[in-house]
Each structure stands twice: as C-alpha cells, then as structure tokens.
Amino acid sequence: MTAATNLRQVPLLRRYLTFTWITLGLAAVILVLSAFNSPSLLVNTLVSGGMWAMMAGGLALVFGVMNIPNFAHGELFMLGSLTASLVYGPIRELTLSSKSDVLKWLGPFPGILVACAVGFVAGIILEGSVFRQLRKRSRESWVMNTFLLTAGVSVIMQNTDMLVFGNFPRGISRYWDFKPINILGVTLAVDRLMVFVIAMVVIAAFALFLQKTRTGRAMRAVSMDETGAQMAGISLNGVYRLTLGLSSALAALAGASLLWLLPATPTVGQAPLLVAWYVVILAGLGNVQGAIIGGFLVAMIQQFTAYYVSLDWVDVVPTAFIILVLLFKPSGLFGSEVKGVWEQ
C-alpha cells in the first residue's frame, strides 16, 4: 500500500484503480443490482454481515494488540449462544404467559447481556491463566505458540461443553414474537431487524470507544508500539486483559444474538470462527476497521454463493476468493502490515 503513504503524488484515476477499490466497487454494484432482483439477498447480507463484522472486529483487535491469532474465537461465540439459551429458556416461559408487549420486547435482553458478561469474564480468565503464563516465560515465536494454545483452548471448551451439556442443539424459533415488518416491499422478521440494529449499535460503540476514550487510545497505542506505550505509562497487562475481554464479549454477543439462527451446540462456533478468519485474512491481519467492512463483504460472497450456487459450496468459494486476494494483494484488501514487537 505505497499509494496510501503518498496520496498526493498519485493521479486520481490510479488511486482508485487499485485491486482493493475495484473489488469494493464491484461488490457494491453487484449488491445494488441484485437488490432489485431479490431484496432478500441484500437483507441477508446486511444481517449476517453485521454479526461477522462483530466477530472479525474482535479477532482483528486481539491480533492487533496482543499478536494472538485466536483459534478459540468460535468457542467464545459458542459460550455466548449456550449462555443465552440457558438464561432465555426460563424467561421465555414467563414472557409467553404474560400479555404485556413491553415484557415481550425486553425478554431476550437479559440472556444477551448475561452472555456478553460471561464472554468478557471468560476472556479475562483466558488471558490470566494462559497467555500471561506464556508471556512471562517466553516470547519466542509467540504468534505460532499462541495459535497452538488457542487451538488447545478450543478443543477443551468444545469437548467440555459436549460432556457437560450434551451434543444436541438448544435452539429457539425466535426471540421476538411479533409479526414480520414490511420495509420497501421486503417482509423482514423482527429478529433479523433487531440483530442488525444490535450489530450497528455495538459496532458504533466499539469504534467510538477505540477512537475517543483514553482506554481505547491506550489499546491502539499498544497495538502500534508496545515499548513506547509502556514508556508513556500504560499498563500492558491491563490493556491485554481488557482487549481479550472485549473481543470475547463481542464474540459471545454475536453468539447470543444469533441463537434463533444457529442453535447452541458444542460445534456451533466453527462456522463463525471460519468466517471471522476469512474476513481477517481478506482485510489484513490486525486491521479492525478493515475487518468490519470485510465482514459485510464476506457475508455478501456467502449469501450469493448460497443463493446462486448451493449452500454446500459456501466454504469453497470464499477460499478461492482469498487465494485471489493473496495472489494480488498479499497484505489484505486494506493492507496494514501490523508487526508485533516480538516478531522478527
């Protein structure tokens, strides 16, 4: 991305004729054209895109700040959907019997919020019990070692869930039991709309937090230059704890919000994990903003594959696309080469 460093000297035409802009432009055109053809494609892209953006944003944040390629991100999604299903079950009985619309509106929120909190705590425990222990001992080939550690975490969490809660889906048909809403001729289930709203609110809050607050600035500082951040008086351990906590909370929130679509099973996190990684590789490792845009892009590729080809090929087509991106733009679409201090 030499163009970005020296914008003024690049002619206007060439600035936007890059691989990234052509891809994004094509995506936008295709999306708009298809919206006339079948509006459900656009709606589905936006709904799942919001969730993938949340997953991928957290994954990119952890890689950017802590240099951990988190393979257990999907298990935090699973934790969220499990918690939500356990909490929401009894509440559902209550709200179903009551006639009050307010209760019906508020019913799903305790489950989602508790899932978010559980995710946050799980992230903090993970940082303290695993990554901090390794960091104290050795930072040699940190990225690969932590990747392996998170793979271990993933296996443990998945199989513990299977042992304790059993290998069967705990799903719900819907969170909000209302009539579908009609927007611009598209009938839209309330759940889809709410999920989109939740995703937008959370992503906006997340972006504001990173850009405007002192803590967010500290996190960005650590991701840019750890030693420098430490010299400026930032407590690294605090930032690490918060980073993993936040990212886990986002994953758990995504899991809880999608409970009506993906019932809680021990392996429910695998598909979202894969998508989050697609996005992060596409957008460039550790690039949080890129990951949020990429979330929508990957959602679009998936929805189009499912619609025009078949659901079975949903994993194959994005892989082919990623191979293209790696061939032409190895640092990712929004390529920022985030390099850890501990890497060579």
Add this chain to the structure above:
Amino acid sequence: MATQTAPAPITRARVISSSRRTLITAILLGLLAIALPFIPPFTGQDYQRYLVVAALVAAEAVAFDFTGGYIDIVNFGFAAFVGLGAYTSALLAVDLGITPWIGMFLGAIVSGFLGLLTGMLTLRLRGIYAAVMAWFIGLALMGLARNLVDVTRGMLGLNVPRLLETSDNLPYYYIILAMLFLTLIVLSLIIRSRFGLAFRAIGQNVQAARASGINPTRFLVINFTVSCAFAGLFGGFYAHYYGILTPDVMAMVHTIEVLTVAYIGGRGSLWGAAIIAFPLTIGVELMRTSLANLPGLHLIFYGVLLMLVMIYQPGGLAGLLRRAGAWLDSRKPTQVKAEA
C-alpha cells in the same frame, strides 16, 4: 544432538561417545518397537490395532514436526493433506485398478504438489498466513470430498481395497513401522544436510537467515512440500488399512491429535514425536474404548496436555531427554578427573 545443549566445551571424544549413545538408544528403541507385538498385553488383535494406529500417528507426527519444529510453521491443514493422499490412492485403486503399493506414492505426489502450491502462495508472507491458509484449504478439500458425491460417495464413505488380503493386524504393523523408520531416516538425513541448516536458521530468525544469503521462501516451500508429501503417503496407508474412507479423515480433530503428539514429543527433534506417540496414542485409545460413555474426554486430555507442555515445558520430551543427556555428559569428565 545432545552435544548441542551441553554446557561444557565439546571435545572430539565426547562428541563421539554422545552420538554413539544416541545411535545405540535409537537401535534399542527400534528393536523394542519391532518386538512389541510379542510382549504380552500387545499380543491380542485389539492391542495390535492400537499399535498400528500409534505407529501411524507417530509417522504423521514426525512429518508434522519437520515443518512445525524446524521452520516454525504449523500446518493446520495437515489432516487434509493426509486425506488428499488417501483419496488419491483410494480413487486410483477403485476406479482405475492401480495397486495401492503404487497408489500410495502417487497420493504422496499429489499431496506434495498441493503443498507446493499452498507454500508458494503463502510462505512469502508471515508464517501465520501459511497456517491459516492451510486450514482454509483443508476445509475446502473436506468440502469437496463431501460434495463431489459422484466421485467420493460423500459421507457414505468409499470402500477401498486393503493393502493385504489378511485381516490380521500384525503385517500392517510392520508395514507402517517400516514406513516410520524410513521417514525418520530420510527426514533426519535432510535435517543433517545443508538444507536442515537453512531450515533451522530460518526457523530461528528469518532476517538473520536472509542476511547470510539464504532465500527463505525457497527453503520454506521445499520443507512444506516434503512434509505434505509424507502426509499424503501416510494417507494412502490409512485408506488401504481401514478399507473405508470418509471425509472425516480430514477433520480438524485429526490435525490436533497429530500436532499434540508432535509438540509433546518435542519440537525440532523428529524422534521425540516418534517415541511419545506410542504411549500417548495407546493410552488415549484405551481411554476412548473404556470410557465410551464420556465422548471427547480424550480430546480434553490432549488439549490440556498440549497447553501444559507449550507453557511449562516448551522442549517437550526431547527437551527433557536432551537435558538428561547433557547432565550425563557433564558428569563424565569429573569422574575421569577423580580416577586420575
């Protein structure tokens, strides 16, 4: 090998004695592995089946350690490369009637070729790209095996002719043991050559390696290709041993098993993985059969063990044994002194 970590200055006499000790240990362990099916608990068919599985996992872990331990790139799609070799060999045998003995090597070539392509695409980037991309490619391959029902029969599984007519496990054990020994010898010869020197240099510090005139990408790709080719070879054995092949052979769980064994054995040693695979795999197989009502317990065990080793004992078994060897070496001169 033990001399590398020995604290005292290395004299020529010590190098010989220590490498001779390594050689003797290796031969003794090899003989033990050959004699194992005749030692009481392993005489039954059940236990001999565990032995075959253990030797297969050992061979896979050695091939895995060749990349994981030396160039520090974790092949997260390892099981898929095994599966690609398995499917290649199986389909050649089923559709074209090519004998498995040739098919296994053709499977190795196909897996190696895919490894070459993957490596050329990702290994010029940071290691994590190769790891994640191998995972993606593994998932895509598994998707292909599932979806191309006309060719692979999908989840129904492919009926594959077995290597031998017999249902006895013993001959299979000796075949896979021979493959394990061959792999160990070939890979250690590569590691001892100037290729191995380059691999280790790159694994420790890419910049320094580049500064000393090594083209990192080329060596990384060579290493990755060789490892994938061996994975494909063992896949061929897998297919023609079990006689039935489903896309599950490419599942992530299998990669996790292999990498756990490789890392507990000790990264960058090759033989550590081969030794530890036997007790670990047999123990886990016993755990799986005796605690069948608690599915997944053996995977939790693997996960916990992997994490403990990664954090507290990064050298694994090989690291422990090397330290023990160095300790033995450091004791010898003092004894000599005392005699003199």
